[in-house]
Amino acid sequence: MRKLALTDEILLNIEKPARYTGGEVNSVMKDTEKVDIRFAMCFPDVYEIGMSHLGIQILYDMFNRREDVWCERVYSPWVDLHKIMKEQQIPLFALESQEPVRKFDFLGITLQYEMCYTNVLQILDLSQIPLHSADRTWEDPIVIGGGPCAYNPEPLAEFFDLFYIGEGETVYDQLLDTYKRCRREGNSRLQFLECAAGIEGIYVPGLYEPSYHEDGTLADFRPLSPHAPAKVKKQAVMAMDEAVYPMNPVVPFIKATQDRVVLEIMRGCIRGCRFCQAGMIYRPTRERSAETLKQYARTMLDNTGHEEICLSSLSSSDYSGLQELVTFLIEEYQGRGINISLPSLRIDAFSLDAMQKVQDIRKSSLTFAPEAGSQRMRNVINKGLTEEDILEGAGQAFAGGWSKVKLYFMLGLPTETEEDMQEIAVLADKVARTYYEIPKEQRHGKCQITASTSFFVPKPFTPFQWASMCPAEEYVRRAAVVKHAFAGQLNRKSLKYNWHDAEVTILEGVFARGDRRVGPVLEEAYRLGCLFDSWTETFHNEPWMQAFENTGVDPDFYTLRSRSEEELFPWDFIEIGVSRTFLRREWELAMKETVTPNCRQQCSGCGASGFGGGVCHEGKSEV
Template identity: 50%
Template sequence: MFELEQVLHRVQKPARYVGGEWNVVRKDWDKTAVRVAFAFPDVYEVGMSHLGLQILYHVVNSREDALLERTFAPWVDMEGEMRRRGLPLFTLESHRPVKDFDILAFTLQYEMTFTNILNMLDLAGIPLRSEQRGPGHPLVIAGGPCAFNPEPLADFIDLFVIGEGEEVIHELLDLYLELGGHRLDRQRFLHRAAAIAGVYVPSLYRVEYHADGTISAIEPVASGVPARVVKRVVRNFDRAPFPVKPLVPSLGVVHDRGMLEVQRGCTRGCRFCQAGVIYRPVREKSPATLLQQADEIIRHTGYDEISLVSLSTADYSRIQEMVRSLLDRLEGMGVSVSLPSLRVDAFSVALAREVQRVRRASLTFAPEAGTQRLRDVINKGVTEENLMEAVSAAFAAGWTAIKLYFMIGLPTEREEDLHGIAGLARQVLARGKEMGVPGNRLRVTVSASSFVPKSHTPFQWEPQVEMEELRRRQRTLRGLLKGKGLVFHWHEVEASFLEAVLARGDRRLGRVLEEAWRLGCRFDGWSECFDFEKWQEAFHRAGINPARYAYRRYAYDDLLPWDHIDAGVSRKYLVLEHKRAMEGKATPDCRTGVCPGCGLCPTLEIEPELLEQVEKNASG
């Protein structure tokens, strides 16, 4: 701690490293049987905005025999001080070195944090590669969305949790204690852990390649190890553990408000969206549960805003009733309610107007594509008429600024689709003028990200559009979106390219990640830190052509790097959805009562938990 105090005055944001937040949990180290360090491979402000961290913090610390403390990626100034002084990576609760913990658990939210994982291992004094670790090192585990293609990190992680972690973490901790705790046999633990549903131990699988570099086989190398690892899903979601005494950050973070998870999963079926697959099926919480949790969160934190969190909050079965009940309780306390995700329809705007009567925020809609043809390809289910009705309702309700999110480089995209983006933006701007929005306040912001093909989606077989062509499309949009009231934002194509490489990568990328880290790559998701030239050098040193990963079009019968990871949705269905996309055919939302046949419910022996059934079960 003495060393830490000497360092803090030398860094930009010392509050990132001191801990001591409201609702922090500190346990007696010597009286706790198993100790976990939860590692978020980005800065404090990003990590503390992550609901998954708060959930697992609550789940593990609710056990008498376990503790969980946090560590985050130190910013470059802090890393420099730590390396100069020999200060190891430490946790915020006790300021103990991470290497002293039994388990180091990373969350994988974004491919561009992978070099931070290696950097944190090195700062902790833990060997980078799992094969180099012995009895004196923590078990290094990981989970989260990027674990659905774990292969680029397979050399560095002892085991991955595939799917939701609330239950799996208990099973892993119980197994750890059963096998001797601090004195356990590492390999025996990993072999036993591989038998736990949803656990993938990469060292227990062999990957073989054809002469052309494509994968020929992914097979277990030991008995009792499953050929395919099926994701874990939390059942009876209404009663799932949830933190009503969340940690309150000690400095401004990305999402500084109370978070209320109203449902998990989405039924929309957008074909580019990985989250819509890996979080299936939809599970809703009852209004009674949500109101109780909201009351407790406000009482234990003092937040003046509650955010209703889910992939598509406006799809919650009784969203209007829920919002009205929350506001009736909270408005008198000066607490506002926010919806982070809105559908492109007038209903959502009316809902936004209702929830933001305490405090108004900006409105964002995501048409994703500029023409109806392309929106049908991606199964967006949004029309131009929907968008115009929504923005008209927004302008009528007093909003003066609208944000529109699009993707460029989507499969089958044509020049007219780019012009369609500009056309929609100009229509929205014109509608604002027609409705009397003052010209000095009227603003339409267009953000265009580049499509990145992700595993377990109908577009997993599609290549990414090449960088130079993406740049040309960005230049086209910049030219089309000039004028008063229009603002255009875009993403660096090099970063999107690297994201695609890592999202579609196999184990051979482990060499590239290590080379990139040794060359100084850190915080690749931050534009001020991202250095594409270093990455190009890393690929060169590893003898790997990254274009083979980002630009390859897979055939339906190709063995994909992630085919041994089962997200529950059948390959047959993903192929069918890809074919429908190429034909511009829509697939219905399964909330309509028409089952699209994705195969998840029979595979996982689970059904959607919609409110009618949830409340029936509660009363029964």
């Protein structure tokens, strides 16, 4: 019988002990004597968040299909257990075997959000693995990072041995086989890292060196080894129907954030919003066939016992087989007590009809993401959504039985004016007015419009990567402008306004845009007690500001400074397919308030088709 890493006494004195016991349905157990590689797959947040992440489920399934590999899972211990493990020197352990992570060959950490970076250091610290790659030996695992934040890996460079740039289904087998060969041949750790650097999509930060101009900007970024390429090319899966997909996903013991079967219907997005990193780094658009997804749905529901199925993508309305797939799911499962979740849909007649059939309208709310209140700002960001589209969709929704709508906006976007800010409240009021314009007998309860604003962060590989941010106090001032505008609206009793934390936004900007010089800030912040910074109840700005002061790093250099057209970015050594020329052209079009047609209307020559399978205006391959 498997022995738990934590005693009964500890388990009884911490929140949600089932986070740490493992043994869930469909979790994989193997004999350690019969595998060559042990891989600990980590999501640096609590169990409930990590268990909802599809990427880890895919890699967990893919690795465990290999007889010579055992992949296990590890998540960040919550603050209560973190304290106990530090005090009692209990090493962090994997869920399946309950054995220390330090015994593993690889520790893979997915990097989804910059504000989880202190949790990355927590994982290394509790695992008793040296924080710095340079201090590790073969007694320690190879620490590898991946995910969207790996598209600017430099703030984390000294903490990772490798970064995997792109989608994990492509060259991981080659990396694992290279590891086995190097260990068999008695190679040093450095020799393995040099071999790994020769695999397309693998970045070994220890084999590169940056240099800087006197003004602090990046002057050069060069390989130190002939094994390290000058450019690292992202990995992308082209044949989606042939890609690995988890037919037996692990079923959590406790309620996860997304406790359901997930069908990934497509990758990429045709829309081209200029603030959106995912819309650029996941190009080109690639779909799974409706027939494949139908089979996935049948198999995964049978294998999990889940009572909900969700369609996952960046923009589900753009999936060409949506009507066929949704019709199938409704006809096949609605009468069997299976809920169907349809996120990321544009609110059109078909979508509303489908949602009426699968949702409890009395409880559910519809979500629109106009991103900006004025048409001028929506043109700047290339949202491709008019006020008429929004109000018409809202009107159809209200006539269909909904009375609750959520609206998502951004503040601090390039060229934003006071009028643009106020227009957020004006648009929300117009949506509410649309509700009161329908006949009373068609209304369903009180109208509730909830508007939320996040603050803009210019992310790498977006047309807005040249933009500056605002100081935290300016973000707060802009939120106050919007709040005041809401108070003056005719339908203000039906309106509610929320906004994001400005201090968190500044930190997100530093680490999204930072270089290697911000790594010491992260380490100092962790030493000062920063942890779970993405959680409101555990975020504290004061130790972060102390960490900047202690390390002599000025956060304003990374957030408030506009970039020149020629400036070399810390992430420019990565090739994502979308060209820098295209991104700069889109930046210039944004300054002219000019909209670029979506990829199905017209190919704009972004370069992503170089990876194969790109989408042009006819919806066919560009190549």
